[in-house]
Amino acid sequence: MKTIKNKIYTLPKGTYSERATKKFLTYLNGNFEIKYCNSIYDVFENVDNSGFGVVPIENSIEGSVSLTQDLLLQFREVNIVGELAMDIHHNLIGYDKNKIETIVSHPQALAQCREYIKKHGWSVKAVESTSEAVKLVAESSNEKLGAIGSKDSAKQFGLKILEENIEDYKNNKTRFILIGKSALSFKTCPNRYKVSIVFELKEDKPGALYHILKEFAERKINLTRIESRPSKKRLGTYIFYIDFEDPGKNLKETLESLKEQTTFIYVLGRYPVLL
Template structure:
């Protein structure tokens, strides 16, 4: 059993994501922020942290990306894709609501409802949806955009349910552990996350990165840039690639990236949390094909 830190307080979507993990954690520890959850892993206070990485509507969570890259080594060993359903909780009636609190991503995902139903209400950004519900209980705001579980736990009436602009919204969380933890065994439907630093004074540097993946049949499922903080125009590229570091074609791709990039950071290989089947390797690029080619070359070198 592992103690897992998450963005608290209790009642957040992060806690719901923790409860989705199997086996269940021995203890789930709420923290005040995402950096605090990750620092608890670095300090050895907890065995792991589950933090939001991206939302299907709002995109990435920059504070998570920057903290994964900016501090001492951490490794991703799992993910949870959690459907997200928002409710408006408060001391009604709805017409009396003048202030609405929530996490910035939650407010952004409910713009349509807030604009249509509460056009005169002002919004207040807080650290989590559960903190917004607590603010209602404390009397500092009139209503909160939060998970229904948070309102129920605090005994706050629901003024409206399913208020998100998109009914199929989901948030992807990643399970982060110390960097010396070995990757979980490959499942056949995995993702490898990388941070790639290119030589900015080299023409076609990013194209070289993509080519190393494409010629080996590695499917790139996500690419995003983040500033390195060095100066304007300096970026690191975050890649999610279908496959596992133990796969032959992924291993060859990593060797190629290591040769053409200024730096490659391995963030982790882990199972995808999806019912979608993996994308099949192109003909000639399966692990069996690569092993057969290696055997053939060994034979040539050995004089066979």
């Protein structure tokens, strides 16, 4: 009898997202087949049809991945079903460091190595993923191009690692989320859960956000992240993303308390935080 495999979508081979996907799989029951996509949007679009996906959502240096935040709101049936954090160490990849004039990589990787790039006076070019950057350098055979990427991508495309750990800050971590339309079964019962929500304030007036935060403070619920994003309706209007530690049986009551002060509130997921 043929084993049915769930599809799990992620960014191309050699990316940090692929490594995060493989780490997620060590926690999950069941059989999964990794499918590679060219962009974060492609991951969401595939998951919206079937399967699961892994995408980055926040970096300890550069902050949130804005596209992931926006797509969580756009693809309303796709929820966060798991989270893990990984150390990220960038590498300079190419042919000859002394001949490089332009560095190619994902915008987040370029930003995380900003001082290093500036010190060498290189220009930059952004692409969809770190793996695509390494592939571009490999296929061009251009010694004036260098890429920032993982050791896996250098090995995959047969290029040299010219320098390791070139990120500007050494405590560089990225949070990755597992997304899907249904829950998953884990090999062991996770002992920590978080909840993510997004909402828009009903009134733009002094103290409006305070009254939202007060509901959490009075219930002694620990917030782990709060961030605003443009509402895309008009200049100066925002939506808010909040992550908080799961309050258990008080979750429903907490969400109900926020409804009177918001035009909408969506739960993006209640999910385990994996080590």
